Amino acid sequence: MILTKQYRCIHSASCVCAKGHLTEEVIFLVFNHLNWNPKLIASLSCACKWFDDLAKRVLWKEFCKTRAPKMMLDLQSGGSHSIDGNWRALGKLLIYCSGSEKDGLFNSSHIPGHFVYRTRFSRTSGKSFLLPQCRTDVLYVSDPCEHLDQGDEGDVGFFRGIFKSFAASKVRKMLIKRSAPLHPTEVCPYCKARLWNMLAAKMIPSSASCRLGAYEDCIEYYVCLNGHVLGICTLLPLSDTDEASEEC
Numbered sequence: 001m002i003l004t005k006q007y008r009c010i011h012s013a014s015c016v017c018a019k020g021h022l023t024e025e026v027i028f029l030v031f032n033h034l035n036w037n038p039k040l041i042a043s044l045s046c047a048c049k050w051f052d053d054l055a056k057r058v059l060w061k062e063f064c065k066t067r068a069p070k071m072m073l074d075l076q077s078g079g080s081h082s083i084d085g086n087w088r089a090l091g092k093l094l095i096y097c098s099g100s101e102k103d104g105l106f107n108s109s110h111i112p113g114h115f116v117y118r119t120r121f122s123r124t125s126g127k128s129f130l131l132p133q134c135r136t137d138v139l140y141v142s143d144p145c146e147h148l149d150q151g152d153e154g155d156v157g158f159f160r161g162i163f164k165s166f167a168a169s170k171v172r173k174m175l176i177k178r179s180a181p182l183h184p185t186e187v188c189p190y191c192k193a194r195l196w197n198m199l200a201a202k203m204i205p206s207s208a209s210c211r212l213g214a215y216e217d218c219i220e221y222y223v224c225l226n227g228h229v230l231g232i233c234t235l236l237p238l239s240d241t242d243e244a245s246e247e248c
């Protein structure tokens with residue numbers, strides 16, 4: 001309904017298509033006006049293959065550039081084309097906490113995934129998740145999404161992130177050199193690629209739990225073949241977190 005209304009406005013102002021079909025230009029203007037509403041992009045993509053193609057090429061890219069302009073500029077700089085064609089995955093990463101399933105990626109109880117209104121991704125935080133010999137890599141990591149009082153597991157935090165130019169990163173080289181295991185069944189919730197286990201590869205430095213405000217031995221994370229990161233940790237009680245963060 002919203003779409004029809006917006007379309008009429010634009011249509012009466014200047015007619016861009018003679019048959020009354022929506023052109024790419026009109027869709028672009030409409031979604032610009034809707035601030036690249038991700039739920040609307042996602043639901044129309046399910047309904048129309050033509051729209052889905054346009055969304056993958058154009059709309060998700062604009063969505064990402066609008067929501068995280070500095071990060072997108074950085075990810076695209078330096079001749080990296082690693083996110084081309086993967087804008088939808090990146091868009092989802094920006095706004096979706098994937099939670100966990102019982103017997104899924106993380107050995108935890110079922111915590112449903114959900115949309116998040118706004119998440120801060122930080123390149124400085126990302127450094128804490130890299131071994132010293134890999135710290136020239138550029139990794140953006142989110143603040144933990146807190147799921148409190150999860151039964152035996154206590155306060156659980158999920159975090160997610162993305163490597164810049166993952167194909168050329170030191171982390172990827174090291175994962176291959178160490179023959180790090182890929183998860184046998186689970187895939188990346190953002191791009192469906194297979195996932196490397198960073199814990200099994202012994203590549204999670206203690207600075208990561210410190211940064212998250214988590215218990216040191218209660219953190220694990222995975223990196224997919226396209227450089228998306230997803231992880232889980234058990235958060236320290238709040239008062240301890242404050243003290244810990246001062247020591248970081």
Ligand SMILES: [Zn+2]
Pocket residue numbers: 097098099114145146147158
């Ligand atoms: Zn969450």
Ligand SMILES: [Zn+2]
Pocket residue numbers: 089188189190191192193224225226227228
């Ligand atoms: Zn991925």
